[in-house]
Amino acid sequence: MSEPVTHAEAVETVRELIKDIETAMLTTISGDRLVSRPMQTQDIEFDGDLWFLTKKDTSKYTELLADPRVNVAYAGKSYVSISGTAEFVNDLERKKEMWNKMYEKILDVSYDDPNLVLIRIHTETAEYWESGSAAKMVTHLLKKAVGKNSDPRSEPGLNETVDLTQAPNQS
Template sequence: MVNDTTNDLQAIKTVNDLIKDIKVAMFTTISTDNKIISRPMQTQEVEFDGNLWFLTMKDTEKYDEIISNPTINLAYAGKSYVSISGTAEFIEDAAKKKEYWNPIFDKMLDTTYDDPNVVLIRVDADSAEYWDSGNTVKSVKTFVKKLTNKDTEKDRKEINDTVDFK
């Protein structure tokens, strides 16, 4: 019997392998008036260990949304599709900001990493779902079956594995 720690490590490795080459995630928050808002954000190049890192500014709606409700979702699309649910937290760490900073951010954000308005977002992943798109026909077939309520547990398992991190 495999213990939960081994399962968790395998789940984290699987998600890491699926998202490591995808630079941008759709970062979804819930607005203060309860609307779902998504925007593209660059994931920092750090191996996924159950946490993901992003940079943002404090004077944004995204910042206010996370303060109000830290529950978020990240969607990655590439050779596979990955949806990660978790909790966002702001981290003030000058060394990490400098480490994760990219000169492109100077122009994009019109500032530097040491600006006190720049803040890190650490997303603690709770769960992830992924669809391996290696077999597109099978993926489309499974989605059609879901819409007609004719899918089986076996069909879902082949396409959609859910991993929990907590």
């Protein structure tokens, strides 16, 4: 059993794990099914919230209006699954700060287009598998597939879940 971590330690751990991963998979709820799509990770430091850009005339916008619960998955040297709640933010200065020419080509809009909106994910928990544990995870999944008992949490450091919510009186 690992020791509890502070909010700052949890945020720092997740920051380090996702900092070099350019693309995340954002999962939304659409009626009775889950929908995932790739999203560009913003070039800003993770502080406990995740930020993405989208257009209002997309299915993800409609899905998030109906149900703001999301999961954001990162895969690279480590694997991170973050759950949280999305909100839309119309902040022209923040859009400008995040903007680059690639978005203009991909989204076919400029940063000041009224159809462009920010998605802010208020993170709640992050589950991660650290570097070097991928082989152990594959072994666990293979054992599970053939019916053998295996628990990825039985390996020290293999898999952890951290709370990213911050108590109201913490700084």
